Amino acid sequence: MLHGQMTEVVKGVSLRVSAGRTVALVGESGSGKTVISQSVMGLLPRNGVITSGSLVFSDPDKDGKSVDIAGLPRDGKKMRMLRGGRMGMVFQEPMSSLSPVHTIGNQIEEALQLHRPHPRKEARAVTEQMLGMVGFRDPQRSYDRYPFELSGGLRQRAMLAMALICHPALLIADEPTTALDVTIQAQVLKLMKELQREFGMAILLITHDLGVVANMADEVVVVYRGEVMEAGPVEDIFRRPGHPYLKALLKASPDFDMPPGERLVALRGVTSAPVVKPIRETTPKPLLSVRGLRKTYGGKKGGGVIAVDDVSFDVLKGQCLGLVGESGSGKSTVGNLIMRARSADAGSITFHDPAGPVDVLALEGAALKAFRPRLQMIFQDPVSSLSPRMTVLDIIREPLIIQGRGSEAEQKRRVVELMDCVGLDPRFLTRYPHSFSGGQRQRIGIARALALNPDLIICDEPVSALDVSVQAQILNLLKDLQSSLGLTYLFVSHNLAVVHYMAERIAVMARGRIVEIGPRDALFRHPAHPYTKCLLRAVPLPDLDRPLDFDIATSGGGASDPATWPAAFRGTARDRLEMIDLGGDHWVLADRGCTAHDVTAA
């Protein structure tokens, strides 16, 4: 190394993956779990060195002859033969781990030709066969597809095909399903299990999702700051967690059984919790009403994508409405339409101000600018939603400057106040975002959203880029702020457990439409729509007694494909669908001819 000093990131970790078994490596980001997998593959970044220890790989195809990978030259021939040939790897981001300018067939076949050379025609046949195995419906045509033409789930399947085409003895899967929707996650996990059985390979599964661990692993290794905290068979780990860190980790993830009002326990305490005022018990009135909202993307000559289709809902004052759906369901577009970041094609959005209702879509010019502070937004990605060239002070102050609130001194005072409010030390004000962790950055984003005293905050996947423990902190912070400042949230997320924790009412979106909306408990206990049911069943729970039903949603084009729904929900003619009242403010989208009884029976 040229400069900088050596930091020990993995300290004396020992683990063992046996053939045909799955070992889960669990930990937060920064715990060193990815470094472990990189060392095994010989893929450590240039400034990473294995200082001591051994990595013994016993190849079952060579009668268990062992090699110490740590001793091999990283890019030497021997290491390269193992890498990709005997050990395959799947990465977290299916979007970026495939080259965008080569077809998936080309990229998969390349791995095949490196380790098991075939004549060209045969190679294509073998590749297509592999594509078929990982669930591509039309392998011949898929071979010539580019990654950007595929959905996230299919891309991850292509990655699996690439890792498995040489029949490796070991598969390293680094957060293979973290970036995927729950139903797709269930499919990919199922596929991994099947392929493992078929090839008899060992899997080293790296994840922070204890639900995935409970459903996949035979053995679990928990790492924290580069050290093994606890290791053992999955039964021991979940039923008798010994180490406090593991116990805390199990408590930090929200699940469906939490009674309302219970708080998540963050691993590391939040430094400052705002004062909690008792909530005034009045019947909540709607703060924002959305009616018949519609938005189509592209397609001037027809053939556009309907992103939002006839969406109607109310957000009640002081409450949190959860908007759940898979990627592409149109939930983020709804948020953008309300924020006036995009223009709606049809429908109305009414903001119920004490001074009288405001037609949000009709606002223009100065009126729109004056209205903007009422609605603010918290974004998903804490890295790209903060300008790296502005200090924290500038970032949080910017809305105040734009709206011309107060003098410079007053603005600065307000910023300090906001920093306290979100639990950040005001001494950090002159720092730049890069010196903060993901959770801290998200706090900065929250402080910025709070700067103008908004009435409604749209949270667009605010915790999906964060670790479980940090996620708990941020969710608690949002809850505390809601009760102390009387905020109303529209909480957009794909994570059902998180929405369950945050929202009083939940709307489920599929293919641009709200298919079901109702109070949290009604929706989770008695889901009526097949899509909602499917979503709920696809969530892997960190509980060994409630294993994931892997058979869901494996047929057809996924759970959001209306073809997989019973006839009552499919709506042969589009306009026959309408919201049916199930009682208790619980509505479901179904055929007009159905009664509440039909729907619940279906």
Next chain:
Amino acid sequence: MLRYIIRRILIMIPTLLVTSALIFTVMQLPPSDYFETYVAEMAAQGEKADLSRIEFLKREYGFDKPPIERYFLWIAGFVQGDFGYSFEYEMPVRDVVGERLGLTILVSFCTILMTWMVAFPIGIYSATHQYSWADYGLTFMGLIGIAIPHFLLALIFMYFANVWFGLSIGGLMDPVYFNEPMSWEKAKSILAHLWIPVLIIGAGGTGSMVRAIRANLLDELQKQYYVTAKAKGLPPGKALRKYPLRMSLNFFVSHIGDVLPTLVSGSELTAVVLSLQTVGPLLLRALQSQDMYLAGSFLLFLSCMTVVGVLISDIALAFLDPRIRLQGGSSK
């Protein structure tokens, strides 16, 4: 794909029309024109200009007509290969430019070639050996290339060539061959003179291109798909060539369009200093003397080069990157 290319070519027509109108307007903006400047100059020298001849020229070139009509006459001529009349040289623009255009293209082409041939290997080496001493050294040399103005470099070259070797390195060929028909001797003379202006004009471009390639490749080397390639067991060289290098070409190709005009218009001073027989010095002089057809034709010629360059780079990009090829036309 064919539709895309045809559409892009069709778009060029209005672009060029607007550019030419702009050029024409700018040429018209000064309150005087070439004739008035000429008459004033003559009067200052105590001579009388041949007014009848000027009247004739004015009529001949439609200076008595409204500007709009003159603009269309000019454009119509341009399309037919008649670039107008240079008042200063008293001959058609085409003859004034003559050989210079070919020489300009030759110098530019050689410069681009040299820039690429030098910058690519250096850029790739710097990126793959980031923070090594070689990287620092090469980057520093590139910086020097960017920081020193061309004409200064030309002067330094000329001075030392003269002091040390007693050579005069100006010109693109021995003056006796200029405007002579091409011969073996002439070609040899051009080749002997060519390398110095190419080196000087290319220095800055090479420097910035090294930096650009290095920066782009460094970005690409961080990308996940490169790790995937290595995880497959690809040898390092092949992994580099097939994935990150290919991706960093995108940036490079999209800049092809800018290269030509920058080279031509950026090297005028150097051309003056080195007395190169390219179009640069001519353009400079034409702008000073308001020789509007000569200047206008040059400028229009430069815009044509830009537009064609952009077209080439767009088409090349579409071939290189399936995302552009297959998703073209989709909007937000």
